[in-house]
Amino acid sequence: MQNPTRLIPVLFLATIALGTLLLLLPIARAEEGGAPFMTALFTATSAVAVTGLIVVDTPTYWTGFGQGVILFLFQIGGFGIMTAATLLGLVAGRTFGLKDRMATQIERSRLDIGDAKSVLKLVLAITLVVEAIVTAILTLRLRLAYDYDWGSALWNGLFQAVSAFNNAGFSTYSDSLMGFQSDAIILAPIMIAVIITALGFPVMQELRERPFEFERWTLHSKITVTGTVVLLLAGWLGMMAAEWTNPETLGPMQLGEKALNAAFHSVMPRTAGFNSLDVGSFRDETLMGNYLLMFIGGGSAGTAGGIKITTFVLILAIVVSEVRGQRDAVLFGRRVHQDVERQALSVVVLALLLIAVATSILLAITPHSLRDILFETVSAFSTVGLSTGITGELPVLGQLVIIVLMFVGRVGTITVATALALGAARRPYRYPEENPIVG
Amino acid sequence: MQNPTRLIPVLFLATIALGTLLLLLPIARAEEGGAPFMTALFTATSAVAVTGLIVVDTPTYWTGFGQGVILFLFQIGGFGIMTAATLLGLVAGRTFGLKDRMATQIERSRLDIGDAKSVLKLVLAITLVVEAIVTAILTLRLRLAYDYDWGSALWNGLFQAVSAFNNAGFSTYSDSLMGFQSDAIILAPIMIAVIITALGFPVMQELRERPFEFERWTLHSKITVTGTVVLLLAGWLGMMAAEWTNPETLGPMQLGEKALNAAFHSVMPRTAGFNSLDVGSFRDETLMGNYLLMFIGGGSAGTAGGIKITTFVLILAIVVSEVRGQRDAVLFGRRVHQDVERQALSVVVLALLLIAVATSILLAITPHSLRDILFETVSAFSTVGLSTGITGELPVLGQLVIIVLMFVGRVGTITVATALALGAARRPYRYPEENPIVG
Ligand SMILES: [K+]
Numbered sequence: 001m002q003n004p005t006r007l008i009p010v011l012f013l014a015t016i017a018l019g020t021l022l023l024l025l026p027i028a029r030a031e032e033g034g035a036p037f038m039t040a041l042f043t044a045t046s047a048v049a050v051t052g053l054i055v056v057d058t059p060t061y062w063t064g065f066g067q068g069v070i071l072f073l074f075q076i077g078g079f080g081i082m083t084a085a086t087l088l089g090l091v092a093g094r095t096f097g098l099k100d101r102m103a104t105q106i107e108r109s110r111l112d113i114g115d116a117k118s119v120l121k122l123v124l125a126i127t128l129v130v131e132a133i134v135t136a137i138l139t140l141r142l143r144l145a146y147d148y149d150w151g152s153a154l155w156n157g158l159f160q161a162v163s164a165f166n167n168a169g170f171s172t173y174s175d176s177l178m179g180f181q182s183d184a185i186i187l188a189p190i191m192i193a194v195i196i197t198a199l200g201f202p203v204m205q206e207l208r209e210r211p212f213e214f215e216r217w218t219l220h221s222k223i224t225v226t227g228t229v230v231l232l233l234a235g236w237l238g239m240m241a242a243e244w245t246n247p248e249t250l251g252p253m254q255l256g257e258k259a260l261n262a263a264f265h266s267v268m269p270r271t272a273g274f275n276s277l278d279v280g281s282f283r284d285e286t287l288m289g290n291y292l293l294m295f296i297g298g299g300s301a302g303t304a305g306g307i308k309i310t311t312f313v314l315i316l317a318i319v320v321s322e323v324r325g326q327r328d329a330v331l332f333g334r335r336v337h338q339d340v341e342r343q344a345l346s347v348v349v350l351a352l353l354l355i356a357v358a359t360s361i362l363l364a365i366t367p368h369s370l371r372d373i374l375f376e377t378v379s380a381f382s383t384v385g386l387s388t389g390i391t392g393e394l395p396v397l398g399q400l401v402i403i404v405l406m407f408v409g410r411v412g413t414i415t416v417a418t419a420l421a422l423g424a425a426r427r428p429y430r431y432p433e434e435n436p437i438v439g
Numbered sequence: 440m441q442n443p444t445r446l447i448p449v450l451f452l453a454t455i456a457l458g459t460l461l462l463l464l465p466i467a468r469a470e471e472g473g474a475p476f477m478t479a480l481f482t483a484t485s486a487v488a489v490t491g492l493i494v495v496d497t498p499t500y501w502t503g504f505g506q507g508v509i510l511f512l513f514q515i516g517g518f519g520i521m522t523a524a525t526l527l528g529l530v531a532g533r534t535f536g537l538k539d540r541m542a543t544q545i546e547r548s549r550l551d552i553g554d555a556k557s558v559l560k561l562v563l564a565i566t567l568v569v570e571a572i573v574t575a576i577l578t579l580r581l582r583l584a585y586d587y588d589w590g591s592a593l594w595n596g597l598f599q600a601v602s603a604f605n606n607a608g609f610s611t612y613s614d615s616l617m618g619f620q621s622d623a624i625i626l627a628p629i630m631i632a633v634i635i636t637a638l639g640f641p642v643m644q645e646l647r648e649r650p651f652e653f654e655r656w657t658l659h660s661k662i663t664v665t666g667t668v669v670l671l672l673a674g675w676l677g678m679m680a681a682e683w684t685n686p687e688t689l690g691p692m693q694l695g696e697k698a699l700n701a702a703f704h705s706v707m708p709r710t711a712g713f714n715s716l717d718v719g720s721f722r723d724e725t726l727m728g729n730y731l732l733m734f735i736g737g738g739s740a741g742t743a744g745g746i747k748i749t750t751f752v753l754i755l756a757i758v759v760s761e762v763r764g765q766r767d768a769v770l771f772g773r774r775v776h777q778d779v780e781r782q783a784l785s786v787v788v789l790a791l792l793l794i795a796v797a798t799s800i801l802l803a804i805t806p807h808s809l810r811d812i813l814f815e816t817v818s819a820f821s822t823v824g825l826s827t828g829i830t831g832e833l834p835v836l837g838q839l840v841i842i843v844l845m846f847v848g849r850v851g852t853i854t855v856a857t858a859l860a861l862g863a864a865r866r867p868y869r870y871p872e873e874n875p876i877v878g
């Protein structure tokens with residue numbers, strides 16, 4: 001394996017191709033005949049990239065076989081990205097540039113990470129345990145409170161649970177989880193599964209090894225967990241403040257239901273993509289908050305998308321240190337190397353450029369508003385899967401734009417960019433220094 | 440003058456207060472009685488900040504006296520910001536942090552800048568010469584081609600010329616320059632004045648001293664001039680591509696007129712704020728391009744707003760070097776110091792935060808669309824002055840938000856932030872290093 005940075009996109013593309021072929025089979029589609037190529041490609045990409053944006057209604061368009069293929073794809077996709085991101089650091093330790101630093105950081109922050117095999121084993125174990133617990137709760141609830149037969153309860157419970165753990169956002173319900181908006185026993189386990197998995201593998205491992213020793217945690221875990229808590233609280237309060245009186249969302253609900261659904265929609269934009277409220281009815285200021293939460297996403301080396309919490313926190317820390325006239329960005333008593341600062345900046349700028357280009361194209365070729373299109377592109381890039389409802393109305397070119405966004409957003413702007421630039425000649429000398437006036 | 444960073448906001452506030460008082464006088468308003476306080480405050484801030492956003496129609500709402508006050512305010516504002524930004528570097532050379540680096544950079548890039556007196560003299564000379572030439576051309580044109588009487592031709596010519604040189608965007612015409620969209624002899628001198636002044640003082644001085652010796656220019660001048668040329672060309676081509684068939688803008692025009700007006704609207708978003716086309720009729724993709732052009736703005740230490748061309752180019756250079764795995768951001772054979780890189784990042788992040796907060800507030804308190812509000816907030820922050828037409832409809836709180844944006848955008852996120860943080864204790868030791876996983 002000479003160049004693992006290139007291998008990962010290839011593996012993802014191969015999985016998407018396989019998924020597309022399976023979804024093209026007539027037995028995958030509920031109606032007569034096979035699905036059109038674009039529908040199969042879009043759905044397969046969305047599943048492998050664990051995004052959850054859909055151009056057709058999952059439960060009515062696809063057969064049980066088709067839904068099984070989708071479930072298989074997002075389980076493979078979620079497992080793949082979590083192990084790949086973690087292993088990249090171990091395998092690519094000898095090369096130059098970004099990859100090198102990425103590797104070094106993972107090694108530094110996870111000193112006891114062991115070898116590749118133990119990573120795979122551990123990811124598999126966490127996946128199976130969490131998915132089994134959530135499946136059990138949902139299945140029992142659907143059987144006991146909703147009178148599903150056992151088979152149907154198990155299938156729906158399993159699909160929702162696997163989708164939640166892999167942050168996939170696909171659902172066997174046409175209205176996602178809006179039918180369960182009063183049911184904390186359905187929504188809570190899904191929220192918890194999403195929060196755990198969105199932390200990313202290194203943090204999950206840390207939490208498993210020393211859950212109550214915050215002081216001993218790596219800087220990466222401290223930032224990710226603290227950032228997660230702050231973003232969840234801010235999202236929850238912001239959601240309630242903005243939607244409290246909206247007659248289409250929280251307005252008609254009782255106090256407890258308001259709090260539950262606001263909490264659910266504070267967790268979901270941070271990459272999971274289920275919805276218990278109608279996103280298309282959200283107020284503009286709610287969407288603004290959602291743009292930011294989606295763009296930030298979750299923890300590194302997990303199924304979460306976005307630029308990642310550490311990237312966002314580090315950018316803020318740089319600005320704070322700069323405004324204070326301090327030399328280093330300091331977080332939890334540790335300074336961060338300037339190379340890592342530049343890496344964070346690069347991730348954010350490349351993400352913004354990609355979203356801006358995609359948004360411009362969609363604005364030009366569709367009649368939809370900036371509000372809806374920006375929501376769609378950020379959701380696709382950050383592999384969130386929430387939508388104001390325009391996905392199915394996009395023309396073919398628009399669907400292709402979203403497909404590219406989902407793929408690049410998942411496999412990673414940096415991975416792609418590094419892969420492109422690998423092998424570029426390195427300059428052994430430095431140019432003389434001269435500085436422009438800035439700002 | 441112990442702390443010039445704090446002095447500048449105070450001087451600007453004092454000028455705005457004086458302008459507000461003058462505009463409150465009954466002789467400033469065309470109708471009976473004085474203007475309401477908010478109208479006077481908004482107009483004075485917009486003029487001193489050389490923004491050009493208006494809540495009332497300049498030629499019909501204000502008397503000749505009122506218009507004279509506005510002219511006086513944006514001339515003072517433009518002269519003030521250009522000299523202040525240049526002098527800040529000279530005066531503040533001894534302090535710490537950002538200001539210190541800013542000063543050092545100006546000194547480095549303008550080795551022969553001389554003393555404060557010569558800066559003032561030179562700015563004054565350039566101002567008078569360019570304004571006199573443009574006034575003369577416009578006056579003659581208005582007299583000869585439009586049959587204005589001499590007094591009226593001179594007044595309108597002078598007002599447009601001073602507004603152009605100071606990037607103010609105020610006009611004595613209710614439809615800005617839409618009435619002259621076929622007249623290159625009116626539009627071209629205004630465009631040229633705007634382009635010159637938007638380069639900023641250090642570049643203007645360089646162009647004056649060695650106009651044809653690009654190789655000998657400072658890095659700052661090279662980036663600013665090259666960036667300006669690229670942005671103008673990109674804006675021109677993009678404008679034509681997007682609006683060519685729009686029946687409300689370029690659609691009905693002849694080829695030459697299309698090219699002229701597209702060029703004009705490639706120059707104007709980069710801070711001047713005149714319009715020869717109806718901005719409210721622009722297509723969504725045109726507005727996307729305008730958001731970016733406005734946000735970037737012009738050259739440092741001039742009347743241009745925005746994050747500045749050098750800041751934008753440097754950010755891109757950092758990302759390119761990072762993707763290529765190179766150690767330094769290199770521009771024109773010079774590497775840039777990492778401290779300056781962090782400064783550029785800080786300017787951009789603070790600008791984005793400010794715009795995001797303002798946009799969220801306006802989305803919550805007004806019925807306008809994200810498309811129009813984002814245009815308004817970016818225009819205000821970057822002191823451009825273009826609008827899709829919602830300024831006059833904003834509620835009082837909305838006007839206050841725009842006032843703050845114009846002020847902070849003009850006096851500078853960094854200046855304000857540095858002023859706030861000055862005197863903060865400096866830490867003589869460094870924390871141990873530890874790096875999170877990023878992206
Ligand atoms: K998702």
Ligand SMILES: [K+]
Binds near residue numbers: 489490607711712822
């Ligand atoms: K302006």
